[in-house]
Amino acid sequence: MVVDDQAVVRAGFAAIVDAEPDLHVVAEAQDGAQAVRLARELSPDVVLMDIRMPGMDGLTATRLLTAEPTEPAGVVPRVLVLTTFDQDAYVHDALRAGASGFLLKDALPEELLAGIRVVASGEAMLAPTVTRRLIDAFADTAPAPDPELLTSLTPREREVLTLVAAGHTNAEIAGTLGVTTGTVKSHVNALLGKLGLRDRVQATILAYDLGLARPRRTHRE
Template identity: 55%
Template sequence: MSRPPLRIVLADDERMVRTALRVILEAEEDLTVVGEAVDGAEAVSQARALGPDVVLMDVRMPGIDGIRATEQILATMPEPPRIVVVTTFENDSYVYGALRAGASGFLLKRADPEELVGAVRLVARGDCLLFPAAVRALADRHAAATAPAAAAWVDRLTEREADVLRLMATGLSNHEMSERLGVGPQTVKTHVAAVLSKTGSRDRTQAVIAAYEGGFLMKKP
């Protein structure tokens, strides 16, 4: 029995961008666009009304921007959709704000259609769209501007949890971490859950950001 297609809401103030995204996504049998929004406020209302699996969210929109829209969706929906930030520049400070707010990752508007489709499927199944070099660059810029103090949770990580968090920051999947550490996938999943709990993170992307901001990734293994 085939699964129903993944339901997607597009949020971008440029009609041409929304049209292009719709054409690419609806060419796939397992994807369907159920709504479009021209700004953050409409993105929030569309997400609440339609209950999509994924929202593709532009960060720079009039009125309520993508960061605040992401915050509102995640804070007010009991089962919120996964949110992917779509941006023109990977070093956009807005991207970092959206990731900190709980977005599952970001995608450049110049990405190939295959990357777009793959990203939607990836986050819909619960994974994160993590680009380690870009996230590190954004985190370094934020740290330089704010000079955050070391986080209290750093010293509460076990040695294996610390290993897992370092590997998460390189973008490895649970399966890849399992092979690297020589343990079973379920063991890795348990460690990931512990890392998320101790860092107070919604998902892997937020945990990696917390690792940079909390000074963990500055520490020697």
């Protein structure tokens, strides 16, 4: 489902998605309230969600959509936030509300399609460059580190968590550590379970909040 208050934007995204043989747009919504209503009727697997919309915004809609499974299908939609970022100060809150990732609206069509497939598979869409910008923007407001929360993790699980927070895929982490992707996946699942986290997005936020990972500061003109 595509959610955006601009009809031209919705139509553009829908056309890109519907051109793919394995993807299909089941609905379009112009605001958060309509998105929640349609999601409960149609149970989409993935929702492309704008943030700034009149009426119910994307943040509130994301929280409602990910709070509980839709009926009767029992599906919890995976929300992929679409943002201009520079104008949307709510991206961080959207991830906390349950979004599975985010993309910039000026992303290439292939990046959009890859993002949809990633979150549909149960993974999180965390482009490293955008992740760094996101964390950079909110680094000054992160809570004080609480190392006790990480005591349940093994040294290898902490290492994997740090690499996840840097935006690396399982394959990239496997290459770095010299292990198989299956082993990495086991480590990721273990640390998510120990920390009570839903996915890699929440793991990334927690890693930065606790000081396990830190933003990469770059020169800005």
